[in-house]
Amino acid sequence: MAGDAHVIAPEVARRIKLVGLDVDGVLTDGGIYIGAVGTEAHEFKRYDIQDGLGIHFLRKAGIRVAIVTGRVSESVRIRARELEIDDVAQDNSAFKLPAFMKMLERHRLQPGEAAFIGDDFPDMALLKIVGLPVAVGNAVPEVRAVCALKLTRPGGAGAVREFAELLLKARGEWKSVCEAYVTERSGAGTRA
Numbered sequence: 001m002a003g004d005a006h007v008i009a010p011e012v013a014r015r016i017k018l019v020g021l022d023v024d025g026v027l028t029d030g031g032i033y034i035g036a037v038g039t040e041a042h043e044f045k046r047y048d049i050q051d052g053l054g055i056h057f058l059r060k061a062g063i064r065v066a067i068v069t070g071r072v073s074e075s076v077r078i079r080a081r082e083l084e085i086d087d088v089a090q091d092n093s094a095f096k097l098p099a100f101m102k103m104l105e106r107h108r109l110q111p112g113e114a115a116f117i118g119d120d121f122p123d124m125a126l127l128k129i130v131g132l133p134v135a136v137g138n139a140v141p142e143v144r145a146v147c148a149l150k151l152t153r154p155g156g157a158g159a160v161r162e163f164a165e166l167l168l169k170a171r172g173e174w175k176s177v178c179e180a181y182v183t184e185r186s187g188a189g190t191r192a
Contacts, residue, residue, distance in 0.1 A: 013170035017113040023069040023076055025119035026136055029156030045075045054164030055083050057177045066103050070094030070122045097125040119155050
C-alpha cells in the first residue's frame with residue numbers, strides 16, 4: 001500500500017477475530033535489560049501500560065489476542081498472564097509462522113481473520129499471510145512496505161493501544177468498550 005495508511009476499513013476491521021503481537025519492538029521498545037543477581041541471570045523488558053489497556057479493550061470486544069515472539073523470556077510469560085493472554089508462543093529460533101498457524105487452527109480461524117503487529121524481519125512471514133498486517137511507527141522500511149496499516153507510535157510506546165483504538169473505532173465498538181470500562185471501574189451500581 002502506498003504512503004502511510006492510518007485508517008482501517010470497517011469491513012476489514014469486522015473480519016478480524018485474532019490479533020497477534022510480536023514482543024521485542026512491538027510490546028517493548030526492543031531494549032533488553034540483562035543482569036545477574038548473585039549467580040542467577042535475569043532478563044527484564046519494559047512494557048507500556050497503555051498498550052495493556054488496549055489489549056484489555058480488544059479482549060472485551062471479543063477479539064482474541066496472541067503473543068508470538070522469537071525469544072524466550074519469563075517476563076513475557078508474566079505479562080501475558082497479567083493481560084489474560086492464553087495464546088503465547090516463544091521460540092528461540094524465531095520460527096513464528098508454524099506457532100501462529102497452530103493458534104489459528106486451534107481457534108478454527110483463517111489467516112484472513114487475523115491481524116499481526118510487527119516491526120522487523122522475523123515478523124515478515126506472518127505479516128505476509130494475515131488479513132491485516134500492521135507495522136509499528138519505528139518498523140524497518142521492509143516491514144512497513146508489506147503492511148496495510150502503518151502506526152505512528154513506536155513499539156513499546158503505545159503502538160498497540162493506537163492499533164486497538166483504530167480497530168475498535170472502525171468496528172464501531174470503541175465508545176461502548178471505553179464506557180463499559182469506566183462504568184466497571186467506577187463501582188457504579190455496586191454500592192448500597
